[in-house]
Amino acid sequence: MLPDGGRREVAGAPPPPATCCPDLHRAVELVGRRWSGAILWVLLDADRPLRFTDIRAAVPEISDRLLAERLRELEAHDLVAPADAAPGYVPTPSARALRPALVELRTWARRWLA
Secondary structure (H helix, E strand, O other): OOOOOOOOOOOOOOOOOOOOOHHHHHHHHHHOOOOHHHHHHHHHHOOOOEOHHHHHHHOOOOOHHHHHHHHHHHHHOOOEEEOOOOOOEEEOHHHHHHHHHHHHHHHHHHHHOO
16 A cells, blocks of 8 residues: 555556445435335326325325425425425425436336336
């Protein structure tokens, strides 16, 4: 090891292993939390603000407690916001920017996990 903590390249040695991308890891952990992706999908698919009960009906296996917890987490990460004009929740611009990735993930899942 070199004094600055780096490693000396050895001719013919294999390259170092790839490392985890921390940004990708944080995004996958957030969206991949139990029910978070489903909640986002329901909100992104709606053409209006959805009340808590609307989301609960669209994701029937989730408990009220867990739905409330996930909505708070998604709101804290600026993916969900309370609606201005009507009671309920709406996806934020950052959640809408995530929609193409969720569509691709769904396409992949239908192909490879079916």
